[in-house]
Structures are given as C-alpha cells and as structure tokens.
Amino acid sequence: MRFLKKKNRKMLNPFTSLPSSQSMESNQKDSLNTSLQQNIQTLKDTLGKSSDIIIREIRIGKEGTIKAGIIYTDGLTDTPSLQNFILETLMLDIKEIDLHKKSPEQNLISVLKDVALTVGEIKEETSFDAILTSLLSGDTIILLDGYAEGLIISNRQWAERGVTEPTAQTVVRGPREGFTENLRINTALIRRKIKDPQLWMETKTIGTRTKTNIAIVYIHDIADDKIVKEVNLRLDRINIDGILESGNIEGFIQDSTYSPFSTIYNTERPDVVAAALLEGRIAILVDGTPFALLVPALFIQFFQSPEDYYERTVFGSLIRTLRFIAFIISLLAPALFIAITTYHQSMLPPALLLSLAAQREGVPFPAFVEALIMEVTFEILREAGIRMPRSIGTAMSIVGAFVIGTAAVEAGLISAMMVIIVSITAISNFVSPSYEMAIAVRILRFVFMALAASFGLFGIMVGLIALILHLCSLRSFGIPYMSPIAPFNTSDQKDTFIVRPIWKMITRPHLMNQKNWIRQQDSTAAKPEPPENKKDEGSS
Incomplete structure (x- = not known):
C-alpha cells in the first residue's frame, strides 16, 4: 500500500515529469x-x-x-x-x-x-x-x-578572510593555521601537508540556487572504496535550493538524526583533517565555511585533541584520561548528588551527612528542583557569554555566575554544596575538546537528574545501560560508533584511552580501511636504541 501511494503521488505530481514539448522548449x-x-x-x-x-x-x-x-x-x-x-x-x-x-x-x-x-x-x-x-x-x-x-x-577574486588561528579548537602546541571560507584555500592547506598523488579531491555542486561547491577529499590507496561510494551516494541524494554551511550537509548525510551524539566530526584545523585522511577517513569541504566534515566519526574521536600527538606520550595519555574523568563528572555528578541525598543518605559519612543537613535546613526546594534551577541558570549564563561581544562576554559569565551563586546561597534558596556540584560539573564540561560532545552531555545530564530524582541509584544504572546500548547501536557510514571498544579490537587500543608513542603505531585503524593497514614498517627501526655505555680502552 505504501508503494502504491508513492507511485500515485508521483503520477499526480505535475513537477516530476514534463511533456515532450515543454522538455524541448527547456532544452x-x-x-x-x-x-x-x-x-x-x-x-x-x-x-x-x-x-x-x-x-x-x-x-x-x-x-x-x-x-x-x-x-x-x-x-x-x-x-x-x-x-x-x-x-x-x-x-x-x-x-x-x-x-x-x-x-x-x-x-x-x-x-x-x-x-x-x-x-x-x-x-x-x-x-x-x-x-x-x-x-x-x-x-x-x-x-x-x-x-x-x-x-x-576563470579570474575570480573577492574579499575574504585570511588564514588565521582557529578559535574553536585551540592547542598549546601545534600549527596555528585554520581553514577559511574559501574552498580553494582550504584544499591548498591540505595539499600542502600531504604531497601525495594519491590524495584525490572530487568536486560537486549542491543547491539549485546557491550552487555551493563541495569537495570530497581522501587518499585513494588508503580510504575504503565502499565508504567513498557511500559518501558520494548520500551527497548526490541531496536536493535543496541552498547550502550555506557544512551543518546543512551534515543534516542530510548523518546516520542518526535524533541521537544526541554526532556521527560526523567537524573541525577547522588542517592538521586534524590531514591526520584523519592518513587513517583512512574522508573529508568533506564546503565552500563558504571554515569547518570541514570528517567521516566516519567514532565516539573515541571526540576525546582526541591534536596536541595529544605533539606532546610527549606520558602527557598526552594523562590529559586524555583526564578528559574521560571530566566526561563522567559532567554527566553524572548532579544525578549522583540528588540520588544519594534523596534516597541513600546512609552511604554518606555521619559528619558529611550532618553538614549537608545543616546547609539544607532553610532550603525550600527538594534536591532535584534545586539542581534544576542552578543548571538552567548556568546554561543561560553560558549562552549569554557566547552571544555577547568577546570583550565583555567572558567577564559577564564569570561575574554573573559568582554573584548569582553567592546571592542564592545567602538568600537560602540554594545550598552551598549544590553550587559546588553544579560549578564542578560546568567546569568539567569545558574540558571536552569537541563542542558537539559537550552539548550531548549537557542534554543527557538533565535526563540522569530526572532518573535520579525518581528512582535513585537504580534509575542512574538503568539510564547508563540504556545509554551504552544506544551508543553500541549507532553507526557512522557502516562503522560501529563505539569501535574499537565495542567491538573490541586489541591492536587499536594504542590510541583509545591512552596514547602510545608514535613509533609504536604501526597499523592504521582496522575498521577504517581495508586496503593499506601498515603505517610504518618496523617500530624498532623507527626508534633507535640509546648507545651502550662503554669503558674507555685506557681505563682499568
């Protein structure tokens, strides 16, 4: 019945087919x-x-x-x-x-x-x-x-922004150049880093009115041909009058529309795109925006930062571990506080329990409403700081949070411990190097707070199980979203929770490419051993 309805609708649509005379006149x-x-x-x-x-x-x-x-x-x-x-x-x-x-x-x-x-x-x-x-x-x-x-x-020339330092993805150590709104400059920045004839760039035009140029960039002998074909297929299906930013493309080609987790990674750094291409990923550049899209995108990729590979291995591993800890804190800290103070007070030491009880003595709201008020207030301050001019936005958000938090505690509306919990949660959320992952955590935080207020720790555990099942069900262009964690791949753990030395990263991610897995031939040859201490011939 659904097929017949679509067929009848197509036959009744006057724009699907033109008579022969109209077609000849159009030609x-x-x-x-x-x-x-x-x-x-x-x-x-x-x-x-x-x-x-x-x-x-x-x-x-x-x-x-x-x-x-x-x-x-x-x-x-x-x-x-x-x-x-x-x-x-x-x-x-x-x-x-x-x-x-x-x-x-x-x-x-x-x-x-x-x-x-x-x-x-x-x-x-x-x-x-x-x-x-x-x-x-x-x-x-x-x-x-x-x-x-x-x-x-071809003699195009117009006013454009030069190559400047990226503002959304800053690093302490690394290149200071970022993409611009000019597609040809962006492709040149990538070509300058990868001088390989196998670096192919295919161009498409999308948008019946805007005629926006799209570039598909990949390394031919590394990227999987099936993923390249799938990217071209999804882009060719786009039929819209205008494409103004890469986010418009992302909305058409992403795997899961209503999931809070993004299955497409975006960046404005050429070095990130070059590293992703060397792993077998595919970049999509859109004329008119400095943000490039990378597919397939994995969950672990949103916790990786370029400087993890520019600093020493110990520092990179420590910082990445810190990001995972901050992710857990920003996701579960308010929910755990609500669950323990509401249903599981016996889990707290007596001294801490008495201190919390004394702080909440004059607070008229339950813990969930109290946390909800503070979280919404901090979200409003965060958005106001982003939209306001840069010269006063940061100062306004910091001063506003301090003044509102102090005034709320002195007025007896919010307990001091709740202000501390919400502040730690907000700070931990800023540790994420990806803005998309930070937004997903902000959304899920309210869900876990509601589960904790309704069912306590049992509700949090059910929410975590549902979250893990949802993450394991996601795919990005056919690649499992949680790989190499699920399905577990031992060889790909060298760049998951910790960062191993670059001379030990012999193979590329296995699920990304099925052509060329070898990144370097021999790790022992790439990492020379220190010379042995030898005694002088004349010494006794």
Missing part, C-alpha cells in the same frame, strides 16, 4: 543563440536590473568587424586581470592577428582560446545555465556574434 532555452544581442537580452531578462552585472559590447579583429560581449560580476571578478589580459588583448593586441585566416577545422572561439587570450583557465561552453552559474561565481564570460557558444575565463 532550446538552455542553449546559447547565435545572435549576440539575443544572448545579452536573455541575460538581462534572467538577471533583472542587477547593478553588479557588468555587460560591455566591443569590436575585435583586424578591421574591428566582429562583435563581442564581455560580461562579469563586479566584486567577484579580478578587475586588473580583466583589463590587462582580456580587454587589452581583445581590443589592442588582437588587431595584429587576422582572425579570418584560420584553418577550416578551427572556429573563432578556438582561435581566441588557443592563440589570443593569455589567461590560465579557459573553457568553451554552449549551455546557458552553465554560463550563468560561472558568471555568478565570478568568472568572465565572452560571447561572440554568430557563435552559439561562449568562453568562460
């Missing part, structure tokens, strides 16, 4: 005309009275008998190169060439492309839609009277 309209005036008029009718579209008609050739049209978008086109290499060539230099003296197999368009114009990238095009897309992307269009094709000259 004719999409092609250029041999009349220059008609092509220019079609451009004017399509673009309206747009003041940034510059259309100039000139005459070229030895006698100036050939009419030509130069069309470009002001603000997106490199005007100096247009004047020096296109207009000057067509109006001055080309007069020395007799364009009518050409071989029979050559037309005037080919002569201009092969002989006259001294620019890097030139493409012939007969489709009006492709001409329009290139024009609005910043290219210069040359149309000739009597020819139903034009030249697309």
Whole structure:
C-alpha cells in the first residue's frame, strides 16, 4: 500500500515529469543563440536590473568587424586581470592577428582560446545555465556574434578572510593555521601537508540556487572504496535550493538524526583533517565555511585533541584520561548528588551527612528542583557569554555566575554544596575538546537528574545501560560508533584511552580501511636504541 501511494503521488505530481514539448522548449532555452544581442537580452531578462552585472559590447579583429560581449560580476571578478589580459588583448593586441585566416577545422572561439587570450583557465561552453552559474561565481564570460557558444575565463577574486588561528579548537602546541571560507584555500592547506598523488579531491555542486561547491577529499590507496561510494551516494541524494554551511550537509548525510551524539566530526584545523585522511577517513569541504566534515566519526574521536600527538606520550595519555574523568563528572555528578541525598543518605559519612543537613535546613526546594534551577541558570549564563561581544562576554559569565551563586546561597534558596556540584560539573564540561560532545552531555545530564530524582541509584544504572546500548547501536557510514571498544579490537587500543608513542603505531585503524593497514614498517627501526655505555680502552 505504501508503494502504491508513492507511485500515485508521483503520477499526480505535475513537477516530476514534463511533456515532450515543454522538455524541448527547456532544452532550446538552455542553449546559447547565435545572435549576440539575443544572448545579452536573455541575460538581462534572467538577471533583472542587477547593478553588479557588468555587460560591455566591443569590436575585435583586424578591421574591428566582429562583435563581442564581455560580461562579469563586479566584486567577484579580478578587475586588473580583466583589463590587462582580456580587454587589452581583445581590443589592442588582437588587431595584429587576422582572425579570418584560420584553418577550416578551427572556429573563432578556438582561435581566441588557443592563440589570443593569455589567461590560465579557459573553457568553451554552449549551455546557458552553465554560463550563468560561472558568471555568478565570478568568472568572465565572452560571447561572440554568430557563435552559439561562449568562453568562460576563470579570474575570480573577492574579499575574504585570511588564514588565521582557529578559535574553536585551540592547542598549546601545534600549527596555528585554520581553514577559511574559501574552498580553494582550504584544499591548498591540505595539499600542502600531504604531497601525495594519491590524495584525490572530487568536486560537486549542491543547491539549485546557491550552487555551493563541495569537495570530497581522501587518499585513494588508503580510504575504503565502499565508504567513498557511500559518501558520494548520500551527497548526490541531496536536493535543496541552498547550502550555506557544512551543518546543512551534515543534516542530510548523518546516520542518526535524533541521537544526541554526532556521527560526523567537524573541525577547522588542517592538521586534524590531514591526520584523519592518513587513517583512512574522508573529508568533506564546503565552500563558504571554515569547518570541514570528517567521516566516519567514532565516539573515541571526540576525546582526541591534536596536541595529544605533539606532546610527549606520558602527557598526552594523562590529559586524555583526564578528559574521560571530566566526561563522567559532567554527566553524572548532579544525578549522583540528588540520588544519594534523596534516597541513600546512609552511604554518606555521619559528619558529611550532618553538614549537608545543616546547609539544607532553610532550603525550600527538594534536591532535584534545586539542581534544576542552578543548571538552567548556568546554561543561560553560558549562552549569554557566547552571544555577547568577546570583550565583555567572558567577564559577564564569570561575574554573573559568582554573584548569582553567592546571592542564592545567602538568600537560602540554594545550598552551598549544590553550587559546588553544579560549578564542578560546568567546569568539567569545558574540558571536552569537541563542542558537539559537550552539548550531548549537557542534554543527557538533565535526563540522569530526572532518573535520579525518581528512582535513585537504580534509575542512574538503568539510564547508563540504556545509554551504552544506544551508543553500541549507532553507526557512522557502516562503522560501529563505539569501535574499537565495542567491538573490541586489541591492536587499536594504542590510541583509545591512552596514547602510545608514535613509533609504536604501526597499523592504521582496522575498521577504517581495508586496503593499506601498515603505517610504518618496523617500530624498532623507527626508534633507535640509546648507545651502550662503554669503558674507555685506557681505563682499568
């Protein structure tokens, strides 16, 4: 029945199929005309009275008998190169060439492309839609009277932000360069780090109106062909009028839409993307945003930071262990406090129990309502600090939390211990190097608080079991989300909870690629042994 409904809906939809006459008319309209005036008029009718579209008609050739049209978008086109290499060539230099003296197999368009114009990238095009897309992307269009094709000259240039230090993912030690909003600069930053001919970059255009350029980046002899095919398949299924940020792409291709845990990793650091490509992952770059997407994404990946591999192994392992401890504190600290103080007071030492009872003597709310008020207040202060100007946002959030917490304790609305618990929870949440994981913990914290207030420690245990089952059920492009923990892989534990020395990371993650597992040949050869202490020959 569902299949029949879809079939009937498709038959009744007037936009799914066009009659043959309409299709022929659309194809004719999409092609250029041999009349220059008609092509220019079609451009004017399509673009309206747009003041940034510059259309100039000139005459070229030895006698100036050939009419030509130069069309470009002001603000997106490199005007100096247009004047020096296109207009000057067509109006001055080309007069020395007799364009009518050409071989029979050559037309005037080919002569201009092969002989006259001294620019890097030139493409012939007969489709009006492709001409329009290139024009609005910043290219210069040359149309000739009597020819139903034009030249697309790539000389794009617009105001853009330079390569600066990433603000969302900062490190103490490591590169200070981050992605920009220019797709070509971002691909160059990756190519500069991986100078391998097997680094392939496929480009797609998504968005019927925005025509956003998307780049799929992977190392051909490392990445799994099935995952590359799946990424292309999911991107090709996107049919929307506009893509403005990589988050729009993420919403279409992610595996689990309603899970609080993200199955796609995003970063604005080229070194993170380069390291992920060397492991067999695939990067998706979107023009207009500095954030790149990495797939497949695993749970353990959200606890990894670039400086784990730039510092000494002991320091990296210690910091990563600290992140896991902070994750548990930020997830369960308020829930455990509510459960113990409400249902399991006998678990506390008598001195601590008396102290907590004395603090809560004048508090009118139960522990759950008390924690809920403080958590919501801290969330409001956190969001206010992010949205406000940077110069006052941090100071406002710190001062606001201190003033509100102190005033609430003195007014008898909140106990002092609850302020301490919520403060430790909020600070632990900032330890996470991934903003997506921090948001997921913030959401689940309220769920565990409700379970603790309703069922005590039993509710927390049931919630943890449900959380683990949910995590184990997730997949990212066919890869289990909890790997290499579940399913457990012994060889991949070298970069899970601790960081082993880089000269011991011989193999890549096994589930990421099925082609080239070997990262380096021999760990003993890569790590030279210190020389033995030998006695001098003359010593006794």
